[in-house]
Amino acid sequence: VSEYAFAPAGAGTRRHPWLVAIWPLCESLLAVLIAILAGGVILAATGHDPAVAYRELLQRTLGRPAGLQEVVVRATPLLLAGLAVLLAARAGLWNIGIDGQVLVGALAAGVVGHALDGTNRGVLWLGACGAALVAGALWALVPAMLRVRWGINEIVTTIMFNYVALSLTAWLVKGRFRDESLVTPQTPLIPRELRLATLGDTRVHVGLVVALAVWLALAFWLRQSTSGFELRAVGENPRAARHAMIPVLMVLFVALVVSGALAGLAGANDVLSTKGTFQAEWNPEYGLSAFALVFLARRNVLALVPAALFLGMLSYGADVMPRAAGVPSAFFTLFEGILLIVLAVFRWQPWNRGGQAT
Amino acid sequence: MSTEAVLVALLAAAILSATPLMLAAVGEAVSEHSGLLNLGIEGTMLIAAFVAFRIALATGSGPLGLAGGAAAGALIGVGFGFLATVGKADQVVLGLGLTLAGAGGSAFMFRETWGSEQPLLSHGLGRPLDGLLDWLPVVGPALGQQSWFVYIAWLVPLGVHLFLRHTLPGLRIRAAGDAPLGLESVGGNLVRTRIMAATIGGTCSGLAGATLVVVELGFFTPGVTAGAGFLAVALAMLGRLAPIRVAILTLGFGVLTGLDTGLQIASVDVRSEFLRMVPYVGIVLALVCFGRGVRLPRALGQPYRGITSRQ
Numbered sequence: 001v002s003e004y005a006f007a008p009a010g011a012g013t014r015r016h017p018w019l020v021a022i023w024p025l026c027e028s029l030l031a032v033l034i035a036i037l038a039g040g041v042i043l044a045a046t047g048h049d050p051a052v053a054y055r056e057l058l059q060r061t062l063g064r065p066a067g068l069q070e071v072v073v074r075a076t077p078l079l080l081a082g083l084a085v086l087l088a089a090r091a092g093l094w095n096i097g098i099d100g101q102v103l104v105g106a107l108a109a110g111v112v113g114h115a116l117d118g119t120n121r122g123v124l125w126l127g128a129c130g131a132a133l134v135a136g137a138l139w140a141l142v143p144a145m146l147r148v149r150w151g152i153n154e155i156v157t158t159i160m161f162n163y164v165a166l167s168l169t170a171w172l173v174k175g176r177f178r179d180e181s182l183v184t185p186q187t188p189l190i191p192r193e194l195r196l197a198t199l200g201d202t203r204v205h206v207g208l209v210v211a212l213a214v215w216l217a218l219a220f221w222l223r224q225s226t227s228g229f230e231l232r233a234v235g236e237n238p239r240a241a242r243h244a245m246i247p248v249l250m251v252l253f254v255a256l257v258v259s260g261a262l263a264g265l266a267g268a269n270d271v272l273s274t275k276g277t278f279q280a281e282w283n284p285e286y287g288l289s290a291f292a293l294v295f296l297a298r299r300n301v302l303a304l305v306p307a308a309l310f311l312g313m314l315s316y317g318a319d320v321m322p323r324a325a326g327v328p329s330a331f332f333t334l335f336e337g338i339l340l341i342v343l344a345v346f347r348w349q350p351w352n353r354g355g356q357a358t
Numbered sequence: 359m360s361t362e363a364v365l366v367a368l369l370a371a372a373i374l375s376a377t378p379l380m381l382a383a384v385g386e387a388v389s390e391h392s393g394l395l396n397l398g399i400e401g402t403m404l405i406a407a408f409v410a411f412r413i414a415l416a417t418g419s420g421p422l423g424l425a426g427g428a429a430a431g432a433l434i435g436v437g438f439g440f441l442a443t444v445g446k447a448d449q450v451v452l453g454l455g456l457t458l459a460g461a462g463g464s465a466f467m468f469r470e471t472w473g474s475e476q477p478l479l480s481h482g483l484g485r486p487l488d489g490l491l492d493w494l495p496v497v498g499p500a501l502g503q504q505s506w507f508v509y510i511a512w513l514v515p516l517g518v519h520l521f522l523r524h525t526l527p528g529l530r531i532r533a534a535g536d537a538p539l540g541l542e543s544v545g546g547n548l549v550r551t552r553i554m555a556a557t558i559g560g561t562c563s564g565l566a567g568a569t570l571v572v573v574e575l576g577f578f579t580p581g582v583t584a585g586a587g588f589l590a591v592a593l594a595m596l597g598r599l600a601p602i603r604v605a606i607l608t609l610g611f612g613v614l615t616g617l618d619t620g621l622q623i624a625s626v627d628v629r630s631e632f633l634r635m636v637p638y639v640g641i642v643l644a645l646v647c648f649g650r651g652v653r654l655p656r657a658l659g660q661p662y663r664g665i666t667s668r669q
Contacts, residue, residue, distance in 0.1 A: 042466075046466075046467075046470045047470075094450055096397075096454070142642070146642075146645070146646060150646070150650040151650070152645050152646065152650065153595065155395075155397070155450070155591075156591060156592045156595055156641075156645065157642055157645065159588045159591070159592065160592055160638045160639075160641050160642050161638075161642070162585075163585060163634075163635075163638040164635045164638045164639055164642075167631045167632070167634040167635040167638075168631075168635055170631045171631035171632050171635075174631065288454055288457065288458050291451065291454050292455075292458065295451055328465070328466050328469035328470065330461075330462045330463075330465030330466040330468075330469060330580060331462065331466050332462070333458055333459075333461055333462025333465065333466075334458075334459055334462030334463045334466050335462070336458050336462070337401070337455050337456065337457070337458030337459025337460070337461070337462050337463070338455075338459055339455075340451060340452075340454060340455030340458055340459075341441070341447075341452060341455035341456060341459060342455075343451065343455070344441070344447040344448050344451035344452040344455055345441050345445045345446075345447045345452070
């Protein structure tokens with residue numbers, strides 16, 4: 001690693017403490033604003049009315065209870081996937097293998113969930129979630145081992161493991177774990193009364209509670225515990241961390257494996273709630289959205305929840321907008337991409353030469 | 359079909375499907391040599407593929423489509439280089455954003471232009487050597503039935519190799535990745551060099567996307583690249599950024615991918631999903647065997663901080 005990486009953040013700059021505190025929030029809001037404007041220009045250029053489209057999006061997602069509930073349902077797995085990306089990112093790792101870890105986690109939850117069909121609800125939930133955690137962790141294990149043992153870049157290996165997971169889960173679900181009574185290749189359906197309970201009369205389910213609990217635990221752990229501090233130290237300055245006798249490689253290994261486990265949990269969330277089964281070739285592609293989510297939250301754990309709600313809104317919008325306003329759902333992928341590009345550039349502060357924002 | 363005919367068809371398909379992958383991987387190698395890790399290849403390829411398809415469909419000319427795709431790729435490359443140097447953007451985040459925007463943007467434009475229709479390109483490119491190489495068993499006809507652009511494409515790695523090893527701009531690009539301060543201290547312009555490398559890389563990936571659609575498939579669908587851009591990043595790293603090595607590896611990868619179809623034709627009872635994993639597992643295994651302690655450019659992935667901006 002070159003010496004260029006280790007200029008202290010904000011070196012040689014003087015900023016007011018309150019500005020430092022609210023600056024990331026301003027950046028995120030500005031990025032969203034820029035993405036909305038750019039998206040509006042694109043909509044206008046392709047013959048849509050941006051004002052109508054955006055108003056329709058707000059009304060259908062936030063303007064009615066059913067839409068709002070669906071936004072929260074969509075935000076739940078995104079929050080878990082975002083936590084996975086964030087944990088790795090804070091240790092200085094790029095876990096781009098979220099998609100694959102979600103898939104193996106979902107398949108494990110589907111298989112174990114069916115095997116525990118007939119026991120009671122709690123056992124089924126715990127068993128399926130545990131299986132998903134283990135499967136996701138195992139899927140991140142090889143890239144983590146290659147990284148700490150031989151220094152092989154985790155970006156490439158995690159991406160390759162996405163494609164392996166896509167084929168492997170399809171192969172298993174078409175062969176060994178297939179429910180022969182159904183036409184489509186999928187695991188046996190988990191009966192509705194055994195899936196994650198909904199909260200009150202809404203579509204929001206217990207998965208949200210779990211995701212929020214994991215979120216709070218992670219936030220507390222990163223801020224308050226010694227090991228959380230070690231993880232952040234490794235992410236921000238591995239050389240200094242090594243000199244401080246922090247076991248850098250161990251921290252990297254654990255961070256990537258736990259990140260994979262969290263992604264697996266995101267997969268279990270979908271299988272145990274809305275889907276009830278794992279279908280071959282099903283791929284929710286949370287990975288890149290999770291990156292947009294983490295950088296929209298400026299890598300701050302607490303900011304993940306509002307950012308997840310925003311991306312949940314985009315995710316639901318992509319489903320309703322083609323019929324509601326004639327906007328193709330791909331527009332929302334484009335929107336997330338523009339958002340991520342703008343956020344990537346927000347380390348640039350022309351008035352702060354040599355400094356670094358994140 | 360005789361065994362030989364099957365082998366010829368498989369090899370020809372492997373060469374054809376490896377061509378866009380090879381172009382993208384060589385482009386990524388140039389970009390990485392200058393210290394820019396571009397994970398946006400996938401998005402660049404998709405946008406270029408859409409542009410190339412649209413132009414080729416409108417004008418009925420394949421070469422114009424290829425040129426349009428290359429131009430689109432070059433523009434995106436300039437943008438990436440500019441944001442990653444002057445904009446001091448994080449390269450990984452920028453690349454992933456580009457991938458999202460490219461996938462979304464090309465799919466969006468496709469739906470806006472054609473809705474649920476699926477237009478096809480009617481004309482392929484010319485095949486100048488068809489039948490001329492048949493005296494060579496298997497390899498001859500497989501090579502001979504390619505269209506003219508494939509031959510040109512496989513000359514690109516050679517050209518890039520000569521450019522990087524034997525010209526001053528090539529030396530500057532390698533210096534920009536290995537010793538950015540050294541480059542600046544002898545009067546080179548780091549920003550300009552990296553933008554140049556990103557532009558060359560973008561042009562190659564644009565050409566790759568255009569080749570995929572105009573030469574190989576003849577149609578465009580959302581997500582048509584199916585991860586080829588990410589594969590290109592892996593192959594470039596596996597080939598240690600040496601263009602010719604990258605090209606040979608890609609060809610091997612193409613043959614490995616063709617195994618799927620091959621064994622099915624030979625009616626060996628293996629599920630195709632299982633075979634589809636083989637190339638990716640192969641890349642990881644190859645990284646384990648040959649990727650240990652690979653010397654990549656020292657400043658790869660580091661945000662740009664030159665002499666002028668150091669405190």
